[in-house]
Amino acid sequence: QVHLVESGGGLIQDGGSLRLSCAASGRTISRSIMGWFRQVPGKEREFAAAISWRSSSTWYADSVKGRFTVSRDTAKNAMYLQMNSLKPEDTAVYSCAVLDPPYRLPPLEADSYDYWGQGTRVIVSS
Numbered sequence: 001q002v003h004l005v006e007s008g009g010g011l012i013q014d015g016g017s018l019r020l021s022c023a024a025s026g027r028t029i030s031r032s033i034m035g036w037f038r039q040v041p042g043k044e045r046e047f048a049a050a051i052s053w054r055s056s057s058t059w060y061a062d063s064v065k066g067r068f069t070v071s072r073d074t075a076k077n078a079m080y081l082q083m084n085s086l087k088p089e090d091t092a093v094y095s096c097a098v099l100d101p102p103y104r105l106p107p108l109e110a111d112s113y114d115y116w117g118q119g120t121r122v123i124v125s126s
Contacts, residue, residue: 002026002115004096009120012086020081020120022096029053033099033107034072034079038092039119045110048094049081059106064090086124095119 008020022034035050049070050059058070067086072079079096097113104112 002029002098004098004115004117006094006096006117006120009094009122011123011125014086014088014124014126016086016124017082017084018086018122020083020094020096020122022079022081022117024077024079024098029077029098029100030074031101033103034070035097035099035107035113036070036079036081036094037097037110037113038090038094038122040092045095046092047108047110050099050107051079057105059108083122086122088124088126091122091124093119093121 003025005023012018031053033050033052036048037045038048039045047061048064049068051070051072067084069082096117098115099107099113
């Protein structure tokens with residue numbers, strides 16, 4: 001079992017930056033893919049970014065490409081999302097997730113992930 005806890009959300013102005021963190025516990029997830037998803041009330045969960053277990057591969061939604069950077073520290077069982085040039089449309093609850101092997105690539109589908117955190121809220125004001 002994997003327990004995930006996100007942190008770093010908050011209220012930020014249009015154009016600002018935030019860094020989200022995801023801490024995993026329960027077991028090592030060094031061979032798993034980790035992902036960030038976001039959800040707005042009334043809408044489906046949306047893929048934002050993901051990173052492979054060796055950090056050799058990353059994936060981004062077109063809506064965040066060039067503004068968000070995903071990274072992970074395997075030794076700390078942690079993942080991060082650096083969000084720059086934030087826009088009001090980035091407002092959402094951001095959740096981290098773990099996808100255990102075997103998996104299909106690219107890891108864009110929320111339904112394929114095995115473990116989820118509770119999420120951290122990001123509000124970007126205009």
